[in-house]
Amino acid sequence: MTKNLHISDDLTLPIEVVTMATGILGIRGSGKTNTAGVWAEELLKRGQQVIVIDPQNVWWGLKSSADGKHPGFPVIVFGGNHADVPLGGTEGKQIADFVVERRVPCIFSLRHLTLAAQRRFVTDFSQQLFFRKGEEQYQDPVLVFIDEAHKFVPQKVGPDMTHMVHAIQTLVAEGRASGIGVALIDQRAATVNKDVLTQVELMVVHRTVGPQDKKALDDWIKDNADVERRAEFMKSLAGLPLGRAWFWSVGWLDVFHQVQVRMRETFDSSRTPKPGEKRVTPRTLAEVNLDELREQLASTIEEAMANDPRELKKQVAALQRELQQAQSVQSRAKTTVEQVEVPVITDEQLQRFERCVADLRDLEVYVDNMREALKGAEDLRTFMLEGVRRLKAAKELPTARTETLPGGRTATSVPRSLNPPPRTSQNERTHIRAAATDLTISKTQQRILDALAWYESIGISEPSNLQIGAIALIDATGGHFSNTVGPLSSAGLLQRGGGTMRLTNEGRALASIPDRVATLNDYHDVLRRRILKVRHASPRTVDILNAVIARGGAEMTAEEIGREVGIDHMGGHFSNTIGPLGTLGLIERNRGVVRPTEILFPVGLS
Numbered sequence: 001m002t003k004n005l006h007i008s009d010d011l012t013l014p015i016e017v018v019t020m021a022t023g024i025l026g027i028r029g030s031g032k033t034n035t036a037g038v039w040a041e042e043l044l045k046r047g048q049q050v051i052v053i054d055p056q057n058v059w060w061g062l063k064s065s066a067d068g069k070h071p072g073f074p075v076i077v078f079g080g081n082h083a084d085v086p087l088g089g090t091e092g093k094q095i096a097d098f099v100v101e102r103r104v105p106c107i108f109s110l111r112h113l114t115l116a117a118q119r120r121f122v123t124d125f126s127q128q129l130f131f132r133k134g135e136e137q138y139q140d141p142v143l144v145f146i147d148e149a150h151k152f153v154p155q156k157v158g159p160d161m162t163h164m165v166h167a168i169q170t171l172v173a174e175g176r177a178s179g180i181g182v183a184l185i186d187q188r189a190a191t192v193n194k195d196v197l198t199q200v201e202l203m204v205v206h207r208t209v210g211p212q213d214k215k216a217l218d219d220w221i222k223d224n225a226d227v228e229r230r231a232e233f234m235k236s237l238a239g240l241p242l243g244r245a246w247f248w249s250v251g252w253l254d255v256f257h258q259v260q261v262r263m264r265e266t267f268d269s270s271r272t273p274k275p276g277e278k279r280v281t282p283r284t285l286a287e288v289n290l291d292e293l294r295e296q297l298a299s300t301i302e303e304a305m306a307n308d309p310r311e312l313k314k315q316v317a318a319l320q321r322e323l324q325q326a327q328s329v330q331s332r333a334k335t336t337v338e339q340v341e342v343p344v345i346t347d348e349q350l351q352r353f354e355r356c357v358a359d360l361r362d363l364e365v366y367v368d369n370m371r372e373a374l375k376g377a378e379d380l381r382t383f384m385l386e387g388v389r390r391l392k393a394a395k396e397l398p399t400a401r402t403e404t405l406p407g408g409r410t411a412t413s414v415p416r417s418l419n420p421p422p423r424t425s426q427n428e429r430t431h432i433r434a435a436a437t438d439l440t441i442s443k444t445q446q447r448i449l450d451a452l453a454w455y456e457s458i459g460i461s462e463p464s465n466l467q468i469g470a471i472a473l474i475d476a477t478g479g480h481f482s483n484t485v486g487p488l489s490s491a492g493l494l495q496r497g498g499g500t501m502r503l504t505n506e507g508r509a510l511a512s513i514p515d516r517v518a519t520l521n522d523y524h525d526v527l528r529r530r531i532l533k534v535r536h537a538s539p540r541t542v543d544i545l546n547a548v549i550a551r552g553g554a555e556m557t558a559e560e561i562g563r564e565v566g567i568d569h570m571g572g573h574f575s576n577t578i579g580p581l582g583t584l585g586l587i588e589r590n591r592g593v594v595r596p597t598e599i600l601f602p603v604g605l606s
């Protein structure tokens with residue numbers, strides 16, 4: 001088998017298209033799903049991972065041969081009438097973990113879910129896919145097909161859709177480096193989000209007639225095409241027959257071909273039914289191994305089973321059968337009337353019960369208030385610790401200088417004489433290492449040393465404890481932190497200031513820099529990855545972080561953030577989601593205003 005993908009008799013594409021951003025567009029029934037199916041077949045034949053988001057349930061045919069008599073590709077189908085595993089819609093994150101870790105091809109048939117549930121699933125899945133593919137061992141290529149793309153990246157983005165669109169936009173714009181390609185399939189170029197469509201590197205265009213859709217395509221090509229190609233392309237769009245398409249890529253692929261795409265070799269499950277025709281259902285589908293899946297997703301699948309309409313129907317039918325049997329036995333049995341005493345609840349008991357319910361409601365409100373009060377106390381504590389740190393720092397470092405930065409933030413710079421001495425030579429380090437062997441350095445302690453070294457590398461020689469905690473992933477306000485740091489200080493590996501620390505030569509010799517960070521963007525990427533490892537953090541926490549970062553250092557109200565990420569800022573979910581950002585000292589919250597700290601925008605990085 002050649003390495004190139006066989007699309008038609010006169011067009012092959014390099015396998016590298018797996019990680020490209022592709023658009024497959026054209027009016028209904030023009031052959032888009034078939035073209036995408038051919039693409040998927042070619043990749044699956046070459047052992048590449050393919051993921052399909054399928055809101056119409058038309059992709060499952062990949063599992064059978066064209067005549068339905070032989071197995072096709074062993075792709076796991078989640079949800080729909082041909083499901084290997086039911087899909088409830090809430091398990092996007094866990095399934096993303098599974099597909100990244102096990103590298104299995106899969107199809108998500110979403111038609112049975114409401115649009116809101118489809119969107120929730122796609123959002124959770126896309127966010128988690130992006131984050132998990134950031135791990136080095138999982139960066140093999142994967143192509144994510146998104147059929148009916150306008151449902152997930154619409155041109156008109158409603159307030160409840162921002163995090164979904166952002167998640168897919170991130171996959172398209174930033175996924176390539178971690179092996180993610182995306183193919184957006186849609187009937188109408190005009191209804192797919194322009195910010196996403198402009199990222200497309202390879203455009204496949206089937207028959208297109210609508211003036212707005214033609215305009216959207218013209219917008220895509222006009223900056224890249226010469227006048228003749230552009231005119232030829234635009235003129236031919238309305239007359240393209242079924243299955244015929246333009247393949248157009250600018251840049252390294254440099255393709256400009258109009259070809260008749262071959263018919264797929266697997267079962268044509270998106271076939272347009274003819275009137276009076278009886279649908280053929282394939283007899284043989286490829287076997288898939290579900291053992292690993294069951295093991296990893298046991299509880300998630302159980303939950304989905306419990307809510308799966310097909311399962312529920314089966315259960316209802318079984319119960320009805322049981323009921324009928326019971327009724328027929330009963331009607332055969334002799335009927336006797338017997339009076340039985342049944343204990344009945346008295347009025348007094350009922351009143352007591354109602355009082356209890358009312359008390360419980362009061363208690364619920366009380367607990368909610370307490371939770372809010374505790375949150376306020378926590379903020380106050382952080383604020384006071386920071387105040388104490390600054391006071392002490394001011395005392396100990398009288399020559400420190402405070403500057404006001406754009407956005408009202410302040411930054412303290414330390415005079416050159418306080419900067420760390422130059423790095424030690426290799427010989428010196430070996431010697432220091434030998435001297436320091438008395439202390440066995442734990443993993444957490446190593447992370448603290450590494451975090452200090454990392455701050456040095458970006459020009460911050462004496463970061464605050466909170467800053468160190470943010471990078472070393474330790475809560476810097478707890479007793480655990482000072483117990484961990486104590487031995488490092490006694491062993492002379494670091495020096496503690498008032499709420500700050502700096503490496504000594506000995507400590508520096510034992511530290512390594514955990515992430516290569518050259519710019520503020522790199523640094524924010526590190527934070528995005530790390531925050532997910534903090535207790536109670538979720539991809540939504542990253543959404544909030546992104547919203548704050550996007551303001552470039554200016555403060556925002558909680559209400560604005562809530563609107564941007566689609567979470568009610570008054571609710572407990574919002575507090576829980578934003579909480580980890582406060583714990584790490586990335587933001588300060590005060591009376592509904594969220595302010596980024598210098599930990600989020602460190603001086604020295606831009």
Ligand SMILES: Nc1ncnc2c1ncn2[C@@H]1O[C@H](COP(=O)(O)OP(=O)(O)OP(=O)(O)O)[C@@H](O)[C@H]1O
Pocket residue numbers: 026027028029030031032033034035187242243244260261262263268269270271272
């Ligand atoms: N290249 C082709 N050669 C021959 N027949 C084709 C080709 N492409 C599609 N067809 C036929 O047309 C039918 C409809 O194609 P397909 O489902 O790919 O259209 P679509 O553009 O995805 O439609 P929709 O917008 O409704 O999703 C296919 O089931 C197949 O029978």
Ligand SMILES: [Mg+2]
Pocket residue numbers: 032033034058147270
């Ligand atoms: Mg289709």
